[in-house]
Amino acid sequence: MNKIQIVINVILVAAIAALFALFYGNKKDVVETVAVSTCSEVMPVAYLNVDSLLANYTFAQEASERLMSKQEDARVKMNTKLRTFQNEVADFQRKLENNAFLSRERAEQEQQRLAKKEQELQELEAKLTQDIMLENQKLNQQLGDSLNTFLQEFNADGRFHIILSNTAKDNVLMASQQYDITDAVITGMNARYKK
Numbered sequence: 001m002n003k004i005q006i007v008i009n010v011i012l013v014a015a016i017a018a019l020f021a022l023f024y025g026n027k028k029d030v031v032e033t034v035a036v037s038t039c040s041e042v043m044p045v046a047y048l049n050v051d052s053l054l055a056n057y058t059f060a061q062e063a064s065e066r067l068m069s070k071q072e073d074a075r076v077k078m079n080t081k082l083r084t085f086q087n088e089v090a091d092f093q094r095k096l097e098n099n100a101f102l103s104r105e106r107a108e109q110e111q112q113r114l115a116k117k118e119q120e121l122q123e124l125e126a127k128l129t130q131d132i133m134l135e136n137q138k139l140n141q142q143l144g145d146s147l148n149t150f151l152q153e154f155n156a157d158g159r160f161h162i163i164l165s166n167t168a169k170d171n172v173l174m175a176s177q178q179y180d181i182t183d184a185v186i187t188g189m190n191a192r193y194k195k
Helices: 002-040 050-056 058-097 104-154 182-194
Strands: 045-049 162-166
Touching (some): 045 050, 045 182, 050 182, 104 182
Parallel strands (some): 045 162
């Protein structure tokens, strides 16, 4: 009886080993077949080079120029007011050193006026900076909305399941040129913007 159990156990082990080999052998073939078929097909993915879009999209160029013009105007305005304030402070110092004020109260009044003016200049600078920042956010929002609207129309047929953004090779380190839709998007968005 022991010999019969040993023979049955040996047959079971051999059968299990055979099934194991067949099962994993077929898995490997299936995996290789899937890998080959996936690699030979074009994936429904695309990417857009955002740097190129910003450099070549007419709206983005015009928005950037407007923002730079506002920044320059703010800088000139601040520099003019600052120069005037610095001249007033220098004049106050000169008068103070030469005892040109009629009374100590008059000197203190002038000092308070200059301190108030300095505070106003700081507030103006903060306001101008805030205005430029808000304008930049507004333009970025408009650009984002324009891009999203265009991409929805561009991909209305659903040929792409994913469209990635790529800025200075941050997101897409390497990709086949067939997945780059940047030129088509720039051309389409510029045509749409001209209308």
